[in-house]
Amino acid sequence: AQSVTQLGSHVSVSEGALVLLRCNYSSSVPPYLFWYVQYPNQGLQLLLKYTSAATLVKGINGFEAEFKKSETSFHLTKPSAHMSDAAEYFCAVNLSNDYKLSFGAGTTVTVRA
């Protein structure tokens, strides 16, 4: 079985501050991990993905995430938040022996001016 847990349903940051969104997974086989962003009334857009190459993954819009097997984590960060980063962020996992893409509950990010 696979599952994804996102810690914190809401995160509020000041413009220019660090954004940190937490994601932990459980899996008995090597996972493929994804971060998606969803803007209001839109579908999901891929930010970045981990597919067993480099553990530090860089994505679009200045986001990056680090895969830590020992901690079963795949946290998403951005050094300096911008107003346009206000959205909902989802962590997702797919297993190496499966094609079922499963999502966490999501984290809503608000950015304060």
Add this chain to the structure above:
Amino acid sequence: EAGVAQSPRYKIIEKRQSVAFWCNPISGHATLYWYQQILGQGPKLLIQFQNNGVVDDSQLPKDRFSAERLKGVDSTLKIQPAKLEDSAVYLCASSSYGNPGSEAFFGQGTRLTVV
């Protein structure tokens, strides 16, 4: 490259009525997903197709939901009869066949309100 197309964007129906959603995936994508996203929650997989065969429908309420994928391309998701708790956004996604690391591309979704 055209993205995943869904229609309609919005639908309001009364409980016990039926409704259908349509999805056209990206050309050449063998895998097609239907997700249900209830307000404040992450997307929940309803059904997954590989070409026109069902790979996973374990979370599809089969007493009222049905889905088909015609000739391995377009797909329709139907609800009959609808319940109040079916109010949600229904997302369609597609990915190329190859490996589980393939990116899934999402449509804009259909927002269903059951009153």
